[in-house]
Amino acid sequence: MSIRVTVVGLGLIGSSIGLSSKQSKTKFEVIGHDKDSEAAKRAFKAGCVDRTEWNLISACSGADLIVLCIPMAGIAETLRAVAPTLKPGGVITDTAALKLPVLAWAREALPDNTRFVGGHPVLSGQHAMTAEPSADLLSGAVYCLTPATNTPPDALQLVSAWVEAMGAVPYFLDAAEHDGLIAGLEQAPLLLATALQMVTGASPARRELMQLSGADFASMTQPVAGNAENRVDLCIHNATNLQRWLEALQSRLAALCDYVGSQDRESLLRAFATAAAMREEWSKKGVEGSTTDYSDFGMRQMLFGDNFRQRKPGGE
Numbered sequence: 604m605s606i607r608v609t610v611v612g613l614g615l616i617g618s619s620i621g622l623s624s625k626q627s628k629t630k631f632e633v634i635g636h637d638k639d640s641e642a643a644k645r646a647f648k649a650g651c652v653d654r655t656e657w658n659l660i661s662a663c664s665g666a667d668l669i670v671l672c673i674p675m676a677g678i679a680e681t682l683r684a685v686a687p688t689l690k691p692g693g694v695i696t697d698t699a700a701l702k703l704p705v706l707a708w709a710r711e712a713l714p715d716n717t718r719f720v721g722g723h724p725v726l727s728g729q730h731a732m733t734a735e736p737s738a739d740l741l742s743g744a745v746y747c748l749t750p751a752t753n754t755p756p757d758a759l760q761l762v763s764a765w766v767e768a769m770g771a772v773p774y775f776l777d778a779a780e781h782d783g784l785i786a787g788l789e790q791a792p793l794l795l796a797t798a799l800q801m802v803t804g805a806s807p808a809r810r811e812l813m814q815l816s817g818a819d820f821a822s823m824t825q826p827v828a829g830n831a832e833n834r835v836d837l838c839i840h841n842a843t844n845l846q847r848w849l850e851a852l853q854s855r856l857a858a859l860c861d862y863v864g865s866q867d868r869e870s871l872l873r874a875f876a877t878a879a880a881m882r883e884e885w886s887k888k889g890v891e892g893s894t895t896d897y898s899d900f901g902m903r904q905m906l907f908g909d910n911f912r913q914r915k916p917g918g919e
Contacts, residue, residue: 605630608765609666611659611681613637613646616698616724617672618736621651623769626738631768636662651736660688668765670722671697674833675840678705682712689714694758696722700785702749702778704840710751718758721749721778723785724771739770746771749778786844789826790837791852794845796826 608624608631610617617635624631635652636659637643643655656662663669663685671678678697689695695713699705702721709719725745746766750759763773803812803820838845862870 605632606667606765607632607634607665608668608670609634609636609663610652610670610672611636611662612672613642613651613655614672615734615736615740617670618646618649618651619738619740620670620672620698620769621646622649622736622738623741624765625650625653627768627770629764629768631765634662634666646736649736659684664688665690666693668761669693669695671695671699674830675699675701675704675836676832679708679712682708686713692718694718694720694761696720696762698722698724700789700837701840702747702781706749706751706778718755719751720754720759720762721751722762722766723747723749723781742770744771745774747774747776747781749776749781782841783844786841787848790841790845791848793826793834794838794849795852796824800824800827
């Protein structure tokens, strides 16, 4: 008997999730839906889904697992739309880069017996640069899972097993902690890249700068490419966390500016050496997965609430 997975949103992430699910050893039936009919056609033609449904409710009806791979701006509305037709015992997850707002919307929109598990696949290396759907997109990727306090163990187990079947590594953490970390790892770099692009783009030497820009500049400003509205939503919904990171960055940049202005060679050498050593340590990191005792999950949640997080032994 196959597990029916409905993927809502057939862009890069959604289509890759469909491919990964279909090509896993576990038997998944993958149904796809996208409000853009051309995107749905491309996903079906590429073999990312077994079939598509033009109607959202039809696509989600009878699904064991519904995966929302859509921008944050559409998540609350989509949850409200599918709530009345959910299969008893069905589970919903998402792939948004922030988790606290999504969990709040799920509590408001879904029935009490609905099982929702927040999710966020973190792409790295060459996978993050790809433009085409791939069954390997999630291979070895850290896949954050942020369950609500009342998430039943079997719901979390289903999502975790599905993540592992796609070749990713489940990583359990609190939603608030997740959003604080992501502000520093994804949104602060976005705003740094935005500032650099705007400063160079508005320079009187813009033409010359364009001619001389190479791989370093392209890599640094890569985050600004994409849908601006989606990025605004992420910054606004995570404003408090993001502001703290930006203030820390301002302080560090001000110090570096002083070192350069005073031609303080020793301080610059120390800063570069420290940053290089830190980066080397990060480049050697392994993926910290976690083995969860699902039978104990409910008790842990009752005792610790949203502070519950299961980590690899020896981790922080």
